[in-house]
Amino acid sequence: MTTSNNVLHGKRALVVGVANEQSLAWAITEYLHAAGAEVAISYQRERRVHRLQALIDSTQPQFAQQCDVNIDADVESLFSTLSSHWDKFDILVHAVAFADLQALSNRLVDINSNDFLTCINTSVYSLIKLSQHAEKFMQDNGGSIVTLSYHGAQKVIPGYNVMGVAKAALEHAVKYLAYDLGPHKIRVNAVSAGPIKTLSSLAISGFNEKLEHSEQRSPLRNNISAYDVAALTGFLCGPGSQQITGGVHYVDSGLNILGA
Numbered sequence: 001m002t003t004s005n006n007v008l009h010g011k012r013a014l015v016v017g018v019a020n021e022q023s024l025a026w027a028i029t030e031y032l033h034a035a036g037a038e039v040a041i042s043y044q045r046e047r048r049v050h051r052l053q054a055l056i057d058s059t060q061p062q063f064a065q066q067c068d069v070n071i072d073a074d075v076e077s078l079f080s081t082l083s084s085h086w087d088k089f090d091i092l093v094h095a096v097a098f099a100d101l102q103a104l105s106n107r108l109v110d111i112n113s114n115d116f117l118t119c120i121n122t123s124v125y126s127l128i129k130l131s132q133h134a135e136k137f138m139q140d141n142g143g144s145i146v147t148l149s150y151h152g153a154q155k156v157i158p159g160y161n162v163m164g165v166a167k168a169a170l171e172h173a174v175k176y177l178a179y180d181l182g183p184h185k186i187r188v189n190a191v192s193a194g195p196i197k198t199l200s201s202l203a204i205s206g207f208n209e210k211l212e213h214s215e216q217r218s219p220l221r222n223n224i225s226a227y228d229v230a231a232l233t234g235f236l237c238g239p240g241s242q243q244i245t246g247g248v249h250y251v252d253s254g255l256n257i258l259g260a
């Protein structure tokens with residue numbers, strides 16, 4: 001992973017949501033590290049940690065800790081570990097989303113409340129919960145919180161279903177969090193990424209067609225890469241974006257401008 005400079009030197013970053021080397025969180029961790037930041041990572045399942053060894057070897061995180069964002073004790077423990085390493089930190093990346101597979105592929109109108117709430121809790125409330133904790137460590141020196149969204153938040157994208165509703169809530173939560181945390185100079189933004197093959201995206205029905213569509217129809221006639229997402233995230237954490245907050249920033253080869 002190459003970056004043009006050491007622009008994040010002296011910054012400390014916690015990246016939540018690494019599952020494997022395809023994860024956007026993996027590319028973001030590599031990017032932040034290459035830009036000079038000290039990094040820490042969290043992952044959902046202990047039994048999957050062996051998949052992260054290459055990332056741990058290459059970025060030498062300050063710590064790598066299991067955390068299920070729906071379990072309060074895990075989140076408390078994550079920030080307790082963080083406080084034992086760092087008195088403050090600067091960057092929180094939230095790269096977490098989940099919907100039950102069946103619920104994700106079904107029509108929204110058919111979803112039950114349990115599946116709906118699980119999706120919203122995991123994909124939206126987790127950002128709020130992590131931001132509550134992050135505020136305590138960022139408020140004296142400012143900071144940047146970045147989450148990941150998709151255009152299904154703004155428009156109906158067949159196959160995205162309940163996750164579109166969750167991303168709409170996530171994008172609006174970004175605005176309210178930016179308002180709440182702005183007085184502490186904590187910025188909150190979302191990166192809205194075009195489709196990229198990952199563990200999660202492959203669960204979306206018709207995903208390969210979305211990739212083809214993006215490659216053939218986007219203004220730039222490209223699919224984006226995880227690096228593109230990481231580079232925009234890095235920018236939103238760095239000095240060039242100090243006055244940018246509450247926004248949803250697209251990196252999708254321009255796909256979102258199309259009406260049909």
Ligand code: NAD
Nearest residue numbers: 017018019023024044068069096097148195196198200201
């Ligand atoms: P991924 O599967 O690698 O990442 C999703 C992460 O969420 C995984 O690490 C998973 O363990 C974690 N997660 C789910 N439930 C959790 C829980 N209860 N506690 C803790 N972690 C939990 O896939 P990805 O594509 O890298 O997804 C990262 C983010 O990017 C998601 O918010 C996704 O919606 C978003 N996104 C992805 C794409 C794409 O095309 N891949 C496009 C736009 C936005």
